[in-house]
Amino acid sequence: MRRHSARLLATALSAALVAAACGGGSDDAEPVEVEDDPIEEAVDDETTDTDSGNGDVDAPDDEAEVADDPPPSTAAPLEDDDQLTSEGEGGNATDVAPTPGGEITWGLGGDGTGFDTTGAISPGSIRVVNALADPLVGLDPDANWYPNLAEALTPNDDFTRWTITLRPGVVFHDGEPVDGAAVAANLQAHKDSPTTGFNFGPVSTITAVDDLTVDVVMSSSWAAFPYQLVSQAGWMVSPSTIGQNETMVSTGPFMLESWTPTDSARVVRNPNYWRADEGLPYLDAINFKFLTDQVVRTQAFEAGDVDGFISPNDTDIVEWLDDDTVDVWIGTAGANEALIMLNTTTPPFDDVRVRRALAHSLDRQFLIDTFRSGLTEVADGPFNPSSKWFADSEYPDYDPAAAQALVDEYEAEIGPIEFELKVQSDSSIIEVMEVATSFFADVGIDATISEIGSGQTVPLAIADNFQAMSWFQFGAPDPDRDYVFFHSTGGFLNWSNLISAEVDAGLDRARQTDDFDDRYEGYAQFQQALATEVPMIWIDHLNGVEAAVTRPELNGIGTPGVFVDGAPSIPMTDGNFFPWTSVWLEQ
Amino acid sequence: MVIARRAARLVFVVFVVTFLTFFLLDRAPGDPAEVKAGLNATPEVVAEIRAELGLDDPLLIRYFDWLAGAIRLDFGESLVTEGFTSWELIREALPKTLELMILAEVMAIGIAVPLAVTAARRPGGTVDRATSAGAFGLLALPSFVLGIYLSYVFGVQLGWLPTIVDDLPGLNDDPLENLRQMFLPSLTLALALIAIYLRLLRSDLIDTLQQDYAMLAQSRGLPERRILWRHALRPSSLNLVTAIGLNVAGLIGGAFIIEVLFAINGMGRLTILRVAQEDFPVVTAVVALLTVAYVTVNFIVDLLYRVIDPRIRDGIA
Numbered sequence: 001m002r003r004h005s006a007r008l009l010a011t012a013l014s015a016a017l018v019a020a021a022c023g024g025g026s027d028d029a030e031p032v033e034v035e036d037d038p039i040e041e042a043v044d045d046e047t048t049d050t051d052s053g054n055g056d057v058d059a060p061d062d063e064a065e066v067a068d069d070p071p072p073s074t075a076a077p078l079e080d081d082d083q084l085t086s087e088g089e090g091g092n093a094t095d096v097a098p099t100p101g102g103e104i105t106w107g108l109g110g111d112g113t114g115f116d117t118t119g120a121i122s123p124g125s126i127r128v129v130n131a132l133a134d135p136l137v138g139l140d141p142d143a144n145w146y147p148n149l150a151e152a153l154t155p156n157d158d159f160t161r162w163t164i165t166l167r168p169g170v171v172f173h174d175g176e177p178v179d180g181a182a183v184a185a186n187l188q189a190h191k192d193s194p195t196t197g198f199n200f201g202p203v204s205t206i207t208a209v210d211d212l213t214v215d216v217v218m219s220s221s222w223a224a225f226p227y228q229l230v231s232q233a234g235w236m237v238s239p240s241t242i243g244q245n246e247t248m249v250s251t252g253p254f255m256l257e258s259w260t261p262t263d264s265a266r267v268v269r270n271p272n273y274w275r276a277d278e279g280l281p282y283l284d285a286i287n288f289k290f291l292t293d294q295v296v297r298t299q300a301f302e303a304g305d306v307d308g309f310i311s312p313n314d315t316d317i318v319e320w321l322d323d324d325t326v327d328v329w330i331g332t333a334g335a336n337e338a339l340i341m342l343n344t345t346t347p348p349f350d351d352v353r354v355r356r357a358l359a360h361s362l363d364r365q366f367l368i369d370t371f372r373s374g375l376t377e378v379a380d381g382p383f384n385p386s387s388k389w390f391a392d393s394e395y396p397d398y399d400p401a402a403a404q405a406l407v408d409e410y411e412a413e414i415g416p417i418e419f420e421l422k423v424q425s426d427s428s429i430i431e432v433m434e435v436a437t438s439f440f441a442d443v444g445i446d447a448t449i450s451e452i453g454s455g456q457t458v459p460l461a462i463a464d465n466f467q468a469m470s471w472f473q474f475g476a477p478d479p480d481r482d483y484v485f486f487h488s489t490g491g492f493l494n495w496s497n498l499i500s501a502e503v504d505a506g507l508d509r510a511r512q513t514d515d516f517d518d519r520y521e522g523y524a525q526f527q528q529a530l531a532t533e534v535p536m537i538w539i540d541h542l543n544g545v546e547a548a549v550t551r552p553e554l555n556g557i558g559t560p561g562v563f564v565d566g567a568p569s570i571p572m573t574d575g576n577f578f579p580w581t582s583v584w585l586e587q
Numbered sequence: 588m589v590i591a592r593r594a595a596r597l598v599f600v601v602f603v604v605t606f607l608t609f610f611l612l613d614r615a616p617g618d619p620a621e622v623k624a625g626l627n628a629t630p631e632v633v634a635e636i637r638a639e640l641g642l643d644d645p646l647l648i649r650y651f652d653w654l655a656g657a658i659r660l661d662f663g664e665s666l667v668t669e670g671f672t673s674w675e676l677i678r679e680a681l682p683k684t685l686e687l688m689i690l691a692e693v694m695a696i697g698i699a700v701p702l703a704v705t706a707a708r709r710p711g712g713t714v715d716r717a718t719s720a721g722a723f724g725l726l727a728l729p730s731f732v733l734g735i736y737l738s739y740v741f742g743v744q745l746g747w748l749p750t751i752v753d754d755l756p757g758l759n760d761d762p763l764e765n766l767r768q769m770f771l772p773s774l775t776l777a778l779a780l781i782a783i784y785l786r787l788l789r790s791d792l793i794d795t796l797q798q799d800y801a802m803l804a805q806s807r808g809l810p811e812r813r814i815l816w817r818h819a820l821r822p823s824s825l826n827l828v829t830a831i832g833l834n835v836a837g838l839i840g841g842a843f844i845i846e847v848l849f850a851i852n853g854m855g856r857l858t859i860l861r862v863a864q865e866d867f868p869v870v871t872a873v874v875a876l877l878t879v880a881y882v883t884v885n886f887i888v889d890l891l892y893r894v895i896d897p898r899i900r901d902g903i904a
Contacts, residue, residue, distance in 0.1 A: 105753065111860050113667050120625045194627045246670040261668045261676060262860050263852035264753065289753050291850050292860065295735060296751065300850070303742040303750040452616075455865040459621035459628040 096555075098282050102585035104554060105287040107297045107309030111262050112290065114245035117186070117235050118193035126231075128259070128288050131267045131580040132173075133250035134274075135234030136164065136183070137226045138579075139570040141560050142388065143477035145226040148563060149178070149236065149251060149274075151212075153229075159221040159512065164214040170274040172238040173255045180208035185239045187216065190232075198484055198492035199233055221512035223519075224480030253281035253581045264289045275564055275581070282556075282584035301549060307585075308550030308557065314373035317547045327550045329558030330375075331571065335543035337379045339536045340421065340436070341471040343464060345497045348417050353406045354445075355534035357417075359396035360403035361443045362436055368540050371432050376544035381527045382474035382482055384541045388516075389479050391524035393531035395538065403443040411444070418446040419467040422460065425451045429470050432539070461495045471495070472542070477570070479523050483507050486526070496536060502529035556583040590890065597886045604878040605657070609650050609871060617865040622666045653871070662872035667864045673872040676857060681876075683755065684853035687845065688838050690766075690773035692831065695780035703785050704815050707792035715789070722782035730841050734775040734848040741771060751850040772849040776841050780834060787830055791823035798822075825892065832888030836881050 110124035121129065138148035147153060152165040170178040184206050191200040202218040202225075209215050216225070228234070238249040248256055251274065254267035265288045269281055289306060291297040294313055300306045311317055320328045342349040342358075349355055364378045377385060380395035396402070407417060423433045430449065437447040447468070452460065460466045474482060484492050487507050488499040503526055510522030530536070548557050560568040561582040569579070620636040621628045637643055641652065656662060662673035706715040725733075742750035752768045795801060796819055804814045843855030850856070854873055861869040 111864070113864075114669055116669065119669065194632075195625060244670065245668070260679060260852060261665075261671060262680075262857050263850075266754075287753070289751065289850060291751065292856075293847055296848060296850055299735070299738050299743055300751045303738075303746065305742070305749050305751050305753065453865055454863055455622050456617060458625065459618070459633075462628045463630065 096586075098279075098555065098582075098584035099587050100279060100282045100584070101284055102282075102587050103285040103287065104283060104307040104583070104585060105289055105305065107291045107300055107306040108288055109292060109294075109297065109310060109312070110290070111292065112259070112265060112288075113261070115248035115256075115259075116243055116245040117196075117232060117237055117248075118189045118243055119195050119245065121232060124290060128256070128265045128267065129235060129248060129250075130252075131254040131286055132248045132252040132256055133235035133237070134252050134579070134581075135230050136236065137229040137234055138563060139230060139477055141568050141570050143570060145230065145478070146563060146567065146569065148569075149234070150229070153226050155223070155225075155514075159223040159225070159514070160218045162216045162218075162222075162225050163209075164216065166212045166214070167274065168212060170251060171272055172236075172251055173249045173270060173272075174238050174241075175272070176238045176240070177211075178236060178251055179211045180214050181211075182239050183214045183236055184208035186236045186242060187214070187233070189242045196232065199228055201484070201490055201492065223514040224478060224511055227476075227478040227480050230478075254283075254286060257285070262290060278564070281581050283580070286580060301551075304551075307554050308548060311547050311549045312542075312545050314371070314375050314545045317375060317545065317549075318373050320547070320549055325552065327548075327552050327554070327557070329548040329550070329571075330546070331543050331548075331558075335384075335475050335541065335546045336472040337382055337474045337541055338432070338539040339379070339471050339473075340433075340539070341461065341466075341469045341495050341536055342534075343466055343468070343497060344499075344533075344535050345464065346467050348410070348414075348419060349467060351410060351414070352533060353410050354417055355537075356396050357403045357406035357410070357443060358440060358445060358537050359534050360399045360406065361445065362439045362537060362539075363398045364539050365398070367432055367435060370435065371428075372540065372545050376540040376542060379538035379541045381530050381538060383479060383523070383527065384475065384543065387477075387479075389520060389523045391520070391527050393524075393527045395531035396534065400443055407444045416446065417444065418448070421447045421449050422452045422457075422466050422469040423449050424454050424457065424470060426454070433470055436539075462493075464497065468537075471536070475541070475543070479526075480511055483511060486530075498533055498535040500529050500533050502526075503533070553586040554583065555586065593886060593889060597882060600882050601879050604882060605654065605875045606650055608874045608878060609653060610646065612867060612871050612874065613646060613649070615867075617867070619666055619865070619867045622865045622867070657872070657875065662875075663868035665861075665866055665869050667861065667866040667869075673869045676869055677854065677872055677876065680852055680854045680857045683752075683851050684839075684842055684846070684855060686758070686765075686769065687772055687776065687842050687851060687853060688835075690769055691776035691780060691838065691842075694773055694777035695784055696831075698777070699781045699784035700788060700820075702781075703788035703792060704820065706785070706789045707796065707819075708811065708815060710793050718785055718789075722785050725778050725782040730775055730779055731844045731848060733778055734772070734845055737771055737775055738848065752852075753850070755851075769851075772845045772851060775848070776838065776845050779841065780838070783830060783834065784827055788823060788827050791826050792819055795819045795823045828888055828891055832885045835884045839877055839881070 106127070108124050108127055110122055112125035112128055113120075113122040115121065115125060115129060115132070134149040136148060136150040137153065138146050140146045145153075149167070149170065150164050151167045152163075154163045154165070155161065164183065166178060166180065166183060172178060172182075176182065187200075187203075187206045190196050191203055191206065202220045202222045203216055204219045205215075205217045207215045207217075218225070236251055237244075241247065241249045246259070253270055253273050253275070255270045257266045257268045259265040266285060267288070268285045269283070270276075273280060289300075291300060291306070291309070294311075294316075297306070297309050297311070298313070298316060301309055311320070317328065317330070320326045340358075342355055344350055344355070368374060368376050368378065380393055383390045410417060421433060421437065423430055430451070433449055437449060440447045452469075457469060457471065460469065473485070476482060483490060484494075486494060486498070486503055488494060488504050490504075490507075506522045506524070506526030506529060508522070509525065510519040513519055513522075550557050558571050560571050561579055563569050618633070618637075620633045620640060620642060623636050623640070624632045641649060644652075653662075660674045662677075665671045665673055665676060668676065702714075702718050706712075706718045709715060738750045741748045748771050749768055750771075752772065755768055756764050758765050792815070796814075801814060801819055804818055805811075809818075839855070842853060843859060845851070846853040846855035847859060854877065858870060858873045861873075
């Protein structure tokens with residue numbers, strides 16, 4: 001009880017100190033956008049902006065009165081297991097015919113940095129790109145790949161060759177045809193780029209067979225290749241504009257009318273859209289306004305100056321879930337996980353006992369209840385429990401006694417456990433890590449927090465210049481996207497440097513087959529290997545604190561879209577990068 | 588001759604402040620080469636970029652290279668927004684910051700001067716006491732608190748004014764819409780200035796009205812309004828003008844905050860975002876330009892003294 005009260009006091013003091021030092025800076029943080037492309041995630045250090053006003057947690061007046069359990073959750077009751085939602089008076093009625101026309105303004109939390117499809121694209125830009133480009137491949141509501149801009153993707157028997165069949169008559173915004181040569185040029189540029197090429201590791205050759213056919217040959221079996229074409233690699237741009245950052249000439253429902261860095265972007269309806277005969281898109285234009293401050297976004301929404309935005313603020317989400325005049329959509333996947341990345345080649349984390357001790361020492365539910373208003377779920381790995389790929393693993397539970405035993409064993413053999421925890425300069429992250437280090441200290445692990453700039457995480461990770469670092473990533477609807485981050489030889493961005501035959505075997509098995517059961521077993525093996533080796537200290541799945549908040553008149557945000565053949569596509573809030581095609585405004 | 592000496596001093600100060608700016612930002616944590624390298628930030632690639640950007644050259648050489656470019660408004664490419672130069676980004680942002688600052692000053696002077704004159708007319712009277720209390724209240728509140736409150740009341744609750752500046756038309760294109768969007772931000776920035784200017788001018792006016800020539804004018808039966816506005820205001824304005832000049836720095840800092848609050852794509856918001864993104868060329872350019880602007884404004888203030896008060900021009904005061 002004494003330890004618990006000390007932790008509560010530490011929590012309150014941490015929040016007070018951080019708020020005093022940073023001026024309540026949680027509002028200044030850039031939130032994590034719903035994202036799963038490794039390029040954007042790897043270079044984006046936007047963080048979940050959680051409310052530092054955890055006034056629910058008070059230091060107890062009397063230690064004897066402190067209960068053993070964490071404080072009660074303040075989360076709003078969940079409506080169902082699959083999706084948290086709260087529909088306003090307008091709702092997302094599926095029995096009402098969409099109304100064409102109108103413009104909306106969408107508030108973005110992060111700045112856009114450009115549109116070079118062969119470079120690193122920030123989440124702020126991705127929101128805009130999703131209006132400008134249709135990827136070659138989409139996702140159905142079960143997160144299975146489905147042809148989108150491409151008419152078909154056909155593998156050979158052993159998945160070493162994929163044939164992409166294109167749709168006739170599709171043109172880019174500049175009128176140039178989306179033909180075999182254009183698609184091949186785009187894919188080749190993606191492969192040749194030092195920034196994006198690692199995504200196409202197994203790709204050997206890309207050939208335009210004819211105007212409507214592209215052949216992609218692999219050096220090894222790659223059954224999950226189509227999932228790479230769901231996002232950046234699948235965005236096709238007019239060949240003369242490949243590599244251009246200041247504009248995007250693509251195939252999507254909207255065209256880029258203007259872009260002012262650090263301020264805004266405006267996209268207007270594409271009159272030559274390949275699905276125009278379906279009446280798409282419904283909207284005439286979308287104005288994207290970069291509003292980096294959470295308070296500003298909230299006030300702008302409440303004043304009607306923006307029609308929707310992504311809110312990462314847990315207390316705001318809780319309030320809006322009770323507000324009938326607002327629609328709130330919390331997706332089930334596609335959001336990042338919060339974790340602490342460990343460098344497994346650097347002491348003390350080159351010893352699995354230390355990594356497991358760290359995991360055992362951390363009460364993640366306490367962090368969730370304190371800093372997320374209970375809206376998120378504990379993470380045991382990179383897969384959300386709602387994912388069909390999720391498998392139970394033996395990730396170390398909160399067990400201080402087990403942690404202490406491991407620490408004692410290590411200390412007797414080697415010495416005290418001390419390390420530097422690098423944390424982005426963001427009060428909402430710092431306060432979580434401060435409390436986490438207090439848990440570590442309880443079992444005798446001494447962690448020192450050092451703040452780093454938001455742009456330093458990736459360079460530090462690439463240079464292996466860290467022992468432990470706060471991190472936000474993963475959450476891809478399909479786990480093949482995680483290959484590059486975990487495989488010991490094929491993982492260009494194996495941040496933790498973990499070398500594990502089990503991890504490699506699981507990932508390889510899952511990559512080389514399209515049989516669900518086979519892939520599932522592969523990823524189960526992968527998850528268990530991660531749980532055993534603990535190269536990361538998982539905290540929670542952040543989809544619970546990344547809500548799309550819209551006025552009720554805005555439809556098509558949280559409901560499935562439709563492919564050209566009428567099949568449903570995954571909702572925008574479940575990892576589909578916000579395709580704006582089907583969004584419409586009641587007027 | 589005096590002006591030439593002061594101009595020479597201005598040039599010297601500009602050299603010093605730009606060098607200090609360059610030096611301090613050069614020493615700041617973070618590596619521009621790593622930012623540019625992004626996912627390719629292996630030691631080899633970073634070293635190659637450092638060589639390409641000249642980051643391994645001695646500080647003085649890099650400063651003079653930068654200065655030579657800065658004179659031509661060439662501050663280098665943005666490390667974060669490829670395809671844009673630092674000057675292109677600044678050129679987009681600068682007019683909005685200037686407009687914000689100028690509007691705030693005009694509002695502040697336009698409100699503070701009449702209030703100060705009215706308050707000085709009857710020291711200790713109702714207006715004087717009310718304005719003093721109001722001024723102290725405004726001085727006690729931080730501008731970002733005021734801004735959030737004004738935005739909430741007039742934007743969210745009443746819906747009279749927008750809470751963010753979006754797609755701002757030029758003053759030439761649509762002055763009404765421009766002023767409508769910029770009203771709240773300018774007012775927020777002006778409120779603290781009003782308090783300062785009001786208090787300063789009121790005190791100086793009261794002192795001036797007790798001078799012999801002012802009392803002579805009263806005894807000759809000149810209208811009170813004429814005495815206040817034509818004879819007392821000008822000699823009482825020295826401190827006000829000084830404060831206006833010195834407050835440019837405060838105005839710039841305040842503009843930074845206001846621009847974030849109201850999503851104005853100005854220099855302040857640009858700087859804050861680019862600091863977080865470690866876009867060093869842009870940050871260096873903004874800081875250098877702002878410091879040069881500040882010293883230049885104060886140089887102009889110095890010159891204005893001689894215009895306002897002939898005694899200074901003639902060397903009597």
